[in-house]
Amino acid sequence: MRITALAGGIGGSRFLRGLLRAVPDARVTVIGNTADDITLHGLHVSPDLDTVMYTLGGGIEESQGWGREGETFAVASELAAYGAEAQWFTLGDRDLATHLIRTRMLAAGYPLSAVTEALCDRWQPGVRLLPMTDDRVETHVVVAADLEDEASGATEKAIHFQEWWVRLHAEVPARRIVLVGADQAKPAPGVLEALESADVILLPPSNPVVSIGPILAVAGVRDAVRAAGAPVVGLSPIIGGSPVRGMADAALTAIGVPTTAAGVAELFADLLDGWLVDTVDAEAVSAVEAAGVRCAAVPLWMTDVDAAAAMARAALDLAEEVRAR
Amino acid sequence: MRITALAGGIGGSRFLRGLLRAVPDARVTVIGNTADDITLHGLHVSPDLDTVMYTLGGGIEESQGWGREGETFAVASELAAYGAEAQWFTLGDRDLATHLIRTRMLAAGYPLSAVTEALCDRWQPGVRLLPMTDDRVETHVVVAADLEDEASGATEKAIHFQEWWVRLHAEVPARRIVLVGADQAKPAPGVLEALESADVILLPPSNPVVSIGPILAVAGVRDAVRAAGAPVVGLSPIIGGSPVRGMADAALTAIGVPTTAAGVAELFADLLDGWLVDTVDAEAVSAVEAAGVRCAAVPLWMTDVDAAAAMARAALDLAEEVRAR
Numbered sequence: 001m002r003i004t005a006l007a008g009g010i011g012g013s014r015f016l017r018g019l020l021r022a023v024p025d026a027r028v029t030v031i032g033n034t035a036d037d038i039t040l041h042g043l044h045v046s047p048d049l050d051t052v053m054y055t056l057g058g059g060i061e062e063s064q065g066w067g068r069e070g071e072t073f074a075v076a077s078e079l080a081a082y083g084a085e086a087q088w089f090t091l092g093d094r095d096l097a098t099h100l101i102r103t104r105m106l107a108a109g110y111p112l113s114a115v116t117e118a119l120c121d122r123w124q125p126g127v128r129l130l131p132m133t134d135d136r137v138e139t140h141v142v143v144a145a146d147l148e149d150e151a152s153g154a155t156e157k158a159i160h161f162q163e164w165w166v167r168l169h170a171e172v173p174a175r176r177i178v179l180v181g182a183d184q185a186k187p188a189p190g191v192l193e194a195l196e197s198a199d200v201i202l203l204p205p206s207n208p209v210v211s212i213g214p215i216l217a218v219a220g221v222r223d224a225v226r227a228a229g230a231p232v233v234g235l236s237p238i239i240g241g242s243p244v245r246g247m248a249d250a251a252l253t254a255i256g257v258p259t260t261a262a263g264v265a266e267l268f269a270d271l272l273d274g275w276l277v278d279t280v281d282a283e284a285v286s287a288v289e290a291a292g293v294r295c296a297a298v299p300l301w302m303t304d305v306d307a308a309a310a311m312a313r314a315a316l317d318l319a320e321e322v323r324a325r
Numbered sequence: 326m327r328i329t330a331l332a333g334g335i336g337g338s339r340f341l342r343g344l345l346r347a348v349p350d351a352r353v354t355v356i357g358n359t360a361d362d363i364t365l366h367g368l369h370v371s372p373d374l375d376t377v378m379y380t381l382g383g384g385i386e387e388s389q390g391w392g393r394e395g396e397t398f399a400v401a402s403e404l405a406a407y408g409a410e411a412q413w414f415t416l417g418d419r420d421l422a423t424h425l426i427r428t429r430m431l432a433a434g435y436p437l438s439a440v441t442e443a444l445c446d447r448w449q450p451g452v453r454l455l456p457m458t459d460d461r462v463e464t465h466v467v468v469a470a471d472l473e474d475e476a477s478g479a480t481e482k483a484i485h486f487q488e489w490w491v492r493l494h495a496e497v498p499a500r501r502i503v504l505v506g507a508d509q510a511k512p513a514p515g516v517l518e519a520l521e522s523a524d525v526i527l528l529p530p531s532n533p534v535v536s537i538g539p540i541l542a543v544a545g546v547r548d549a550v551r552a553a554g555a556p557v558v559g560l561s562p563i564i565g566g567s568p569v570r571g572m573a574d575a576a577l578t579a580i581g582v583p584t585t586a587a588g589v590a591e592l593f594a595d596l597l598d599g600w601l602v603d604t605v606d607a608e609a610v611s612a613v614e615a616a617g618v619r620c621a622a623v624p625l626w627m628t629d630v631d632a633a634a635a636m637a638r639a640a641l642d643l644a645e646e647v648r649a650r
Contacts (some may be wrong), residue, residue: 042429074397078422082447093418097403104367122407 001025003316004198004230008033008211009048010065011237011302013055015204018308020056020126023316028127029194030122031221033206034112034137035132035179035214038162040086041079043099044106046143047162049116049131050098050212065245068094088167113188130194132215135185139210141254142176143168161210170247174254175197176210182217195224201270202312202321203234205244205300208264209251216271225271231319233274235311236261239300240280262287269293274318276300276311294322326351328641329456329523329555333358333536334373334591335390336562336569336627340382342545343633345381345451348641353452356546358531359437359502360457360464360504360539365411366404368424369431373488373536374441374456375423382448383448390570392607393419411493438513457540460510461604464535466579467501468493480632486535495572499579507542512549520549527642528635530569530625533589534576550596553587556644558599560636561586564625565605570646594618599643601625601636619647 003026005016016030033048047066054060054068061067071092080087091099095250098119105115111134139161156175164170195201206212216222225232229300238261243249249259257263261277262284267276273292277284278300288295296318302308328351330341341355358373372391379385379393386392396417405412416424423444430440436459443470445454464486472478481500489495520526531537541547550557563586569575574584582588586602587609593600597618602609603625613620621643 042432071632072397072399074418075400075422075425078419079425081424082422082444084422084426093397093399096421097400097409100366100368100400100404101407101409107367119407148468201537211452245567 002029002197002199003027003202004029004031004194004200005202005204006031006033006047006212006215007052007204008206008248009051012048012204012206013052013060013210014065014302014308015235015311016127017055017305018302018310019202019312021305021309022054022312029198030127030129031132031188031191031215032116032129033132033211033214035182036139036161036165036210037138038089038160039093040089041084041089042103043066043096044103045091045099046102046112046116046131049129050095052127053116053120053125056125056127057120059123067092068119071095071267085113089162111188116158118128128190128194130189130190131188132221133185133218134188135181135215137179137181137185137218139214140178140180141174142178143172143174165210165247170250174250177213177251177254179214179217182214183219185218187218187221191218192220192224195221195228198228200316201225201228201230201232202315203232203268205235205237207237207243207246207248207251207300208267209248209255209257212268222271231273231322232271233276233315233319233322234265234268234272234299235276235315236264236278238264238281238282239278244302260284265293265295266291273322274315276314276318285315294318294325327354327357327522327524328352328527329354329519330388330527331356331358331530331537331540332373332377332529334361334376335571337373337529337531337536338385339390339627339633340560340636341377341452342380342630343627343635344527344637346630346634347637354515354523355452355454356457356516356519356540357441357454357599358457358536360462360507361486361490361535362463363414363485365414365416366409367428368416368421369428370424371417371427371437371441371456374454375420377452377454378441378445378448378450381450381452382445384448388491389530392417396420402593406558407446408512414487425636436513438515453519455515455517456513457516457546458510458543459513460506462504462506462510462539462543464539465505466499468497468499469502490535490572495575498501500573502538502576502579504539504542507539508544509545512543512546516543517545517549518544520553523553523555525641526550526553526555527591527640528555528557528560530560530627532562532568532571532573532576533592534573534580534582537593547596556598556647558601558640558644558647559590559593559597560601560625560640561589561603561606561607564590564603569627585609590618590620598647599640601643619643619650
């Protein structure tokens, strides 16, 4: 069975780990979000790709769901002593080696997809991990201007997603979310093929706006998902009106979508054949089905790998049900 | 008193620390060797500049004379796990932050001299530290070809100084030492002025071939030392026919200079007004003086800062003696 999944960071990675436990023989291709990539201290950081790679490769810090297990912070502490900027985004020492290799390979002319493949040579994540694009796409968040910006007449400003998410904890309201470069970006080699040839396409419970959204925004990807012959099944990242983790509500509010399991389904309605909501959201099933999307309510808390595997099985079951209709 | 010193790494730095203790009110400018700079993992490493900066700034690992105190190696260990090249040159985590900032500033267009000044803002070494040049000069060592090189018809090959020094421990005989770029390099801003305006010019007991040699090889520097009005006094890095530390004998042999206190004096004979040899080399005094260089024998083992300070005082005394003649 060929499964193609779109994935952001923590939620996507934990779901994928469950998927591999549920169907160890499946050939899984993961299309990873790169729109929250950021250059820090001259290093190209790809947080979502790395979270997938570390989680599936056994190198993740389990307690937080991102970064390397047993991480240390000697470099970051020294950078701070030098007064370097962007101290709000702390790079761990172990993690930094990944960024050094990535940066050097990119500088040597390798596309991000080739770099990712080289890094995965070490981690053996058990999936084929593709960046959504080799081109630069960056999520920017438009927020109200600071007092100092207002002095220049500006009433709002765009900041990098990571600055909004990590430095400001998404506490400053987002007026708009702009995916810089998405419409000119080409899907990375293998992305469209993985969608076309898939037996099932999965949308894990990743942030719909800033993780799944940018992948679908790469020119041609949303169309390819829509055109694919395979059933497309997603899992709600919203349970009981709140994000499972992270601050997806702030991002959904920015694009005018209610923070509900049904609201996210509607965002993807043109793509979805099936949608899983948590059992607490069972009342949403009929609304989703009214929009023409087969929907079921199952437990969606990824408390451990077994729970994630059960979710993956439920998603694949729903895909079979859709296919059989 | 304005003192200008040429300096390599460990020996130069320890001498300079003694100099600052001996004459704390002196205005000291240090012209540092950059010909053993190397790019590793995409980072610009300046070992000699950093050794001066860390030693005088209180950040050096005292037991080895280079690198940061309390250093850790998480990044290097991860780079090895990725199979990265150049594992023979281990970058410590703390040290790496310095290289990250240097690399980023260079990439942004700052010359190495400006970068060095910015790094010294943190370390406050108590001297003005100038790279010998902002241009690229690299010491290459010509050695016999390997068997695999011979297959292509080559009988010798040039390798980066660090590969010869660190990876091969200078155990492979050097046929020639080539200072790539030295004749086109311009002295960094302030270098010629520091030589012209100095009251005393000092050549610390650094490696004469690969530390002091490249500084003098930068176009115009040797002439500026020769033309300077100030007495030029050097300290022998050779004691009793052996280098105080490092493998200066291998480098001297490569250029056909005997590994003796008098041999090194002869190498600098066109520049020197005074030369200090160790008490065990007292018999060299008359030979050096016969070449027109005032010479004295004093203890030259830098066993601690006080010993280095005594050496600095002896060098300054010799300078005064030369000046008075």
